[in-house]
Amino acid sequence: MKAMWRLFVGDVRRITSNVVSVIIVIGLVAIPSLFAWFNIAASWDPFDNVKNMKFAVANTDEGYQSDLIPVKISVGDQVVNALRANSQLDWTFTTKSEAIEGTKSGEYYAAIIIPKTFSADMMTFFSDDVEHAQLTYLRNEKKSALSANITGQGADEVANEINTTFAQTMTSTALDIISSLADQLSDPDAQTMLARFNTNISDFATQLTGAADTLDTIGTLVDSADDLLDSSATLLEQTSQAATDTHEQLSDAKQGITSVADALDGSASTVTSSLEASADSLNSVSNSIDALFDDAADNASTAAQALRSQADTVATQAQSYQSILTALQNAGYADSTAAQAITRAIDQLNSLSTALDGAADQVESSASDTAAQREQVQQLITQATDSIGSAKQDFNDSIAPQISQLSTTVSDASSLLADDASQLTQTLEQLDDTASSAESQLADMREILDSTASQLRTAGGKLADFNTNLSQALNSGDMSQVREVLGDDTETLAASLAAPVTLTRKAVYPVENFGSSMTPYYTFIPLWTASILILLSVKTTVSRRRREELGDPSPNQLFLGRFGVFAVISLLQSTVSCAGSLLFLRVQAVHPLLFMLSGWVGGLLFAFIMYTLVVSFGNIGKAIGMLLLVFQVSGSAGSYPIQVLPDFMQVISPFLPITHAIRAMRAAIAGIYQNDFWVEIGILLAFSLPFLLLGLVLRKPLTGLNRWISEQLERTKLIG
Structure with missing residues (x-):
């Protein structure tokens, strides 16, 4: 231990006694930090800047007008007006040909084309043959690797707003038409039109109420499942109590069955x-x-x-x-x-x-x-x-x-x-744990179902009341009652019909921004790369004179003692990188100390792995380290969910150190669930065991092979 300490102290003294070596150490510490900070800052909130992306809108809607309805309807114009007020994207209103050409040339990331029959298709809401109004959506996927996904997400969010605008515009227009037709109620065609509209409203209200009833039924099933779990838990306790007696009975039954088998063998021959x-x-x-x-x-x-x-x-x-x-x-x-x-x-x-x-x-x-x-x-x-x-x-x-x-x-x-x-008691214990976990999940599920069913039933009730009032007014033939039901504020009623149910989003372990979500990935990938850089800059061997000064220590003492300087540089790298992310970039961290701890453990492990590979295999070890980096860039699931990766990536991901380092840091960023942070830290530490075995035991038989490889490389006068 004394020789190892003297070797470590001497290495630190030498590396800090020279200006050039200090500059190199500063560079080694700064490189992973700069890599992480720039990438985290660049991906901080990219979707907030989607408004800078140009979208073309081409309106070719010819509108709709008939002899029955004296009002010309142009839903396309109303959609364009709504989009002009929308600041989520940089909307550019142009012709159809220019929109297509601009998307091809890259001037626009995407284009939306409103067809000629858009208004006419929307008005089929009042007929028996309903036609869905459709838009043409074009996007240029050559602009960048992620532009298609970013524009797709932005377009999906805007499409949701447009759908609501469409429904609101359609309903508002329909109500305006009905108001204008109120004076022509004596016309049989007008009465038919109103009756169809009212029937559609009634069907919609019935569907909402039916959906609420379905959710109530599911809620009842959840309650039944909860009761079943309670009774099952009681039964499991009783069964566990009788497990010992059952074991004895099974043993007796085994003896009896053996006798039966012997009797059966003799019966056929008899x-x-x-x-x-x-x-x-x-x-x-x-x-x-x-x-x-x-x-x-x-x-x-x-x-x-x-x-x-x-x-x-x-x-x-x-x-x-x-x-x-x-x-x-x-x-x-x-x-x-x-x-x-x-x-x-x-x-x-x-x-x-x-x-x-x-x-x-x-x-x-x-x-x-x-x-x-x-x-x-x-x-x-x-x-x-x-x-x-x-x-x-x-x-x-x-x-x-x-x-x-x-x-x-x-x-x-x-x-x-x-x-x-022998397995009975163990199985009963596992079932008991499963029942307890499922019971808490069922309670949360029932709360969500009750809330959603209540909202649906409220919306259905409002529509049903409107349908009843309009039916009574139409049946009476009194124009004043129809006007009173429809009211003058058609926009408010249209908005209610367009979006009768609102969605409340609640994040589990929320993360404030995309940059914080990407921080683990952009922290550990450069730390692994920096570990390779340390091995390229600092020697792993100890000179003969230095070994004599230390009293000729054993190879294992030299192995562990020389790693000390690598560990110091690695700790400096992870400390500067993680602390800068917290203090300067303000990365979210529910547990800041655990955030730092995950960086320290991950950096030290990466440095030890690379150090062991190079000490054991020489230049080949550096190549192995680069190969591991290649696998971990994609296989660690740092940017994409593991479920969307190819099958072979999903198989190797659990065996990659960065995978568990990223999971540990994510737990520190968003919150810990059932000690998942400490589980991942334990797995990281377990990765050091095979490399300890390689460095302390298996490395010695490889000495001759490494010496031969080095001699062959020296003979090239180029590689070494």
Whole structure:
């Protein structure tokens, strides 16, 4: 430690003892600061200067006039008058051809052309076939990289105002026309026109009220979701309490399931063996029947008794097959081919049993006349044997594999139960945390829904009242009532119809200006570049004489001791840059000290990364540092949201140091959410660990490679 300190103190003394070296250090400190300040100031509030951009407006509207309506309407002229009073952009009113040509040449950033049929299209509001009035919007995207987006945003803001102006102009004009038509109310065409207008107003009011009802319904669903979360939280607590008992029950169930799996494995083979034995027994019955009928003439009584014994045995087998059939039916195999074959075998065995009893009676009564009975019995035996063989084959082909699969599934379930038992408590804890977080979000959502629904219902109510009053006036035929409903102040009513609902914008973690939003990006990109410049100006190696003066310290001591001067210069860079942004540019910072801390940590980390790369890889390390800078310029999401970047940029962004430095400084600028500032600082510090490993351990094996590369570069007499 003493050698490292002496090396650091000596480096600081040497770098400050020479005028030239002091000037170089001042330049290294000033470069990132000037880079950041100029860029932050240049992007401070660019959208506030959109009014300096020239927009051309060409009005070709021919207006609208009909025999029914004695007033000529030119909405295009009214729009032009409204735009003349609008100072958001530098409006230039010209002809259509000049607007197009000026946009192509770059004289205008964009142009708006009002078509000839603009007024006529607007007046279709009173007809069954409504045509939307359209504008032609041209913009020159060659002027600059961002001009298209800036003019687009400016045009969108103005378009919103123009839409309101259009609606207000249209409604005002319509109300003026209605007022002028009031004296001609007896004309059937005029009455039709008024009725259509009133119907449209009624539909609009109904839509607003319906929208409010929809929001109320959604609000009710939100309340229901909130109640469900409450009950779920209670259930989760109860379930968590029973988690230990459940674990024991799952363990017992695992043992039981293992036994079931063993039983299932044996059941299939048992049924197959039984069917095979039954078929063999019928073959034996067939042979014994022949012997009994041959001996019937000599000993009728003995033969008849043997036949009845065979009949009882066959009947017993039929009962056994009935038990197998019942088991298959209970297991869901009632319609299987095996079940059908067993059913046939049962019928044939019962018939065989009856035939054997009949043969016994026939033998006792007439031992000499048994040929027909003998042939019938043999046929029944053959049929029963075939049915049993078919049942065996079908059982082996269809049911036995399913039983085997069921056994495998039960065994798998046994393994899953063991895993589920250990995961149950952890899952319940995660669900409990999720429920608590969602509950607070639902409360905010319900407040917004209630406010919006109230505004929509108020606007719908006003329009509904106007519709009712106008309907009553029209139905009465009294001109004075129509005039009273319409009133003399058509502009106020038109404004209400044009914008019945206002939008209240509320920023979450508001940032005062665009320059403050871009400050993290314009601070850390130059700090990384400045770290490279430090490595180009200050040597990373220690001379042999200096090492001898220090007592020949170890390579790790030299590595850490020499980094001290790089750290000092880096701290000076980040301090001047961040403090200047706060004091001179007045960049917003909710937490100024954390703003400075993020700059210090980010600058030191960048300097350490570059120092380690150059010490470990020489000139190749400088190239690696430049390559990392290339990735971080776009991949850090400093200017664009990460979601709009290409997929590969989204993948590498979390692995770039500047990404987390920018996030930390943004938290200091706008506000901290759930310790996100400290999380990002922790991630930044974690980036130093692999480079510590590289500098202290992995660097030594690379010494020979670096020496060889340096020798090759020296041989060029150009690079080194």
